[in-house]
Amino acid sequence: MSRNDTTQEWPLWEVFVRPKAGLDHKHCGSLHAPDAPMALQLAREVYTRRQEGCSIWVVPSSQITASDPGDKDMYFDPMEDKVYRHPTFYVLPEAVDHM
């Protein structure tokens, strides 16, 4: 096997860990594994050696669709001037301001 033959490289997986019950799973890194059960096993060894989690998701990296950083302005800037979407936009009488 040639050392640079990437078809022989184990596929890449993204790892998501739930730190404790009640919290969301959070992306914490990636790893190489031949299949899903091995990816889970390796994720446990690599990312939860000190009880950092109580649940793990693994997803093949190739299955993730991400927004293009080049489109960042076009994508996210339109929300910048929609201040009326925030509760702080509304000035209410003091008596009811804590609603």
Next chain:
Amino acid sequence: MYTQAMDTAPKEERKAVRSLEEAELERRFDAKIDEGGFIEAKDWMPEHYRKTLVRQISQHAHSEIVGMLPEANWVTRAPTLKRKTILLAKIQDEAGHGLYLYSAAETLGTSRDELLAALHSGKAKYSSIFNYPTLTWADVGVIGWLVDGAAIMNQVPLTRCSYAPYARAMVRICREESFHQRQGFDALNVMMREGTPEQRAMVQDATNRWWWPSLMMFGPPDGESVHGAQSARWGIKRISNDDLRQKFIDATVEQAKVLGVSLPDPDLKWNEARGHHDFGPIDWSEFWRVVGGDGPCNRERLGARVKAWDDGAWVREAALAHARKQATAKEAA
């Protein structure tokens, strides 16, 4: 730990001619760095920034992996079951640190196998400190205290590195590295407090042998550092080699006193005017010799890595073949 070797690769020339568009992208990139912003994997970055990071992060990863070898020498000979479990946990951490870092390097577009091939062919470097032998049990303690101590000094500023995947890996590593240093000091402290005269002499001998190589871990003096200025401009390296080295020496002198060992440098003394310890000259010819491949254990270390990789080839292939077979069977069902 261990990023010193970034300073030892040949200097690469930057392209003189750039397109207008590229110049604009670079201007924006520079502005982001100046604001203290982070660069993510898919963001535009200058080719030279990318190369510098691949080199530095992969050298760092290789160092974590090769760094397991000197410690592994003592797993079967640790003095108690407690020390053995601690050592195993530490070595497992080093493997984990290597994996976090390889993942960070891969985000820059170089495959894991390419990175490993560069290590195995001798093209990529790893920290020169791991080319020294671990002769006694005290060496394991001194590696924790001095080598991991120097590593932490080096690594903490990297948690603020401009390349975000590297910075995130470093946050995780720094959190775990503190255990490495403390367990080392604790192991030595027990030998000094409760040990025999021979055991105390062993701690002193190990300290003597590891002191100077530990100081070399911070890399060449600032004046001779090949990549220092550019890396500082790009927010990759936040504190200079010499400043970090001084900080390490100042911290370690006090720790040596508590432990009850001397440091092997007759010129080491407090300088009131500078507010730092003065220290004797470092033998940089030794450093360059070891980096160049001629240290006490270079061949042994690299040989062990290549053998482990080659011997494991059938396992990697079998696991992949099994996975493909399962996937095909599932599709057919």
